[in-house]
Amino acid sequence: MNENLFASFMTPTFLGLPIVMLIIMFPSILFPSPYRLISNRWTTLQQWLIQLILKQMMTIHNVKGRTWSLMLVSLILFIGSTNLLGLLPHSFTPTTQLSMNLGMAIPLWAGTVVLGFRYKTKSTLAHFLPQGTPPMLIPMLIIIETISLFIQPMALAVRLTANITAGHLLIHLIGGATLALMSISTMTATITFIILILLTILEFAVALIQAYVFTLLVSLYLHDNA
Template sequence: MNENLFTPFTTPTILGLPAVILIILFPTLLLPTSKHIISNRLITIQQNLIQLIMKQIMTTHSAKGQAWSLMLMSLIIFITMTNLLGLLPHSFTPTAQLSMNLAMAIPLWAGTVITGLRFKTKSSLAHLLPQGTPTPLIPMLVIVETTSLFIQPVALAVRLTANITAGHLLMHLIGAATLTLSTISLPAASLTLMLLVLFMILEVAVALIQAYVFTLLVSLYLHDNT
């Protein structure tokens, strides 16, 4: 049993050195690959899912936006595999760290904003001031819209961090309750164990959904700037 609730979120070390880089690279080993001309069923399912997700995300984009398709697909695959990695016993979830999520969100958001300022300068600046705004409210609305623009990457990172962290904390609490009740009442421990299994299934869904939501929001920011 962990010492406290936040032990699963501490960075693991190997011989006193942080193991975050190795953990971040580990999900790539979970993706099946094939060197043969004819793929197996698992790789075929993987390719079909990637094509389906790409179609859902990139359909409404222009040619400039579709140039980001490889980056967005790599992003959703990386976040998905990292979230699922954190559900394994005695594992570490990098996406539960706000610093890592900010490191993903800020460059992607900045890239979309710079793209908009480069190719659609007037349209991008026009978003800072809604049409028909009364003259006395113009300075205040410009400040509000500018602030909301800079909050977007923070909202991306905090949303992913909060959902992953909350789920892991609840799983930790339910698991601790199951271990405690196993020495007191087996029927009650069985009920909490069933609840833990159901919550585990829910966490798998949350891991997939949060990866999709993060990528979809980046795609929407890109769509507004291309």
């Protein structure tokens, strides 16, 4: 039972070789370049979505922060499309892997921190020691602020992993319960099937919300340092 429950989270292989890189590259096929194709409804929707993301993310940033526009737009489109594709039957969701989410969170977080130390050194260092702190609490506060700074990428990765994994496990458990109840009680199976449909709709919303939250937090880290 445990093997079947977590089998969907195992990295797929082909001829003994992991194909996770091909899966990660697949969502990019869904976003055709408008410069190569004749404009249609799909490319128009894509351009409208990108403009909406830029308006939401880049309004609070200065000139230096807006240089990250392409990075943040690519990030939210990649995470959102990957999460949505992972809801398809017999598919693999790369964002359920903590290693991959850490691979996205740590470089982005480190980039914002380096940017802060380069352009706003005094204000960045001031975050480690609030003004008016009693001398006896200075060492403790510096340690606490340093730990909280290094926890940020972990929080980004664990939040995304936990939400996507929990949703997939719930869908798997309720789907298995529905199949088991079909031969026992049709009425109960119908109720669980309705719950499964509602949960699937909720997971579509969660997939997009988690992509937005991940990118928004990176944007806020950038705003604090740029």
